Amino acid sequence: MSNTTENTMKKFTITIKEVMEREIEVEAEDLDTAINNVRTRYEDEDIVLDSDDFTGVDIFDSNAE
Incomplete structure (x- = not known):
């Protein structure tokens, strides 16, 4: 790689x-109890999401506002 190319590259x-x-x-x-129940089961790893639960991906500039 030449110095010219190295100098023009950005991170x-x-x-x-x-x-x-x-x-x-x-x-x-009630709804709050239902949500808390599922949250607790998720945090206790009784519910573990895997590749079958994949719904999408987003790739973006980390510095975008």
Whole structure:
């Protein structure tokens, strides 16, 4: 690589964001309880998302506002 090419190269920080989602059906007295139940199960790793739950990817400039 020549010095000219090295001097013209810029550095960029690029973010890759993968999205995974899964619908979980639960019985609860109210919505808040249902959400908390699923959150607890997720945090306890009773619910683990995997490649079957992949729904998309976004690649973008990390410094974009």
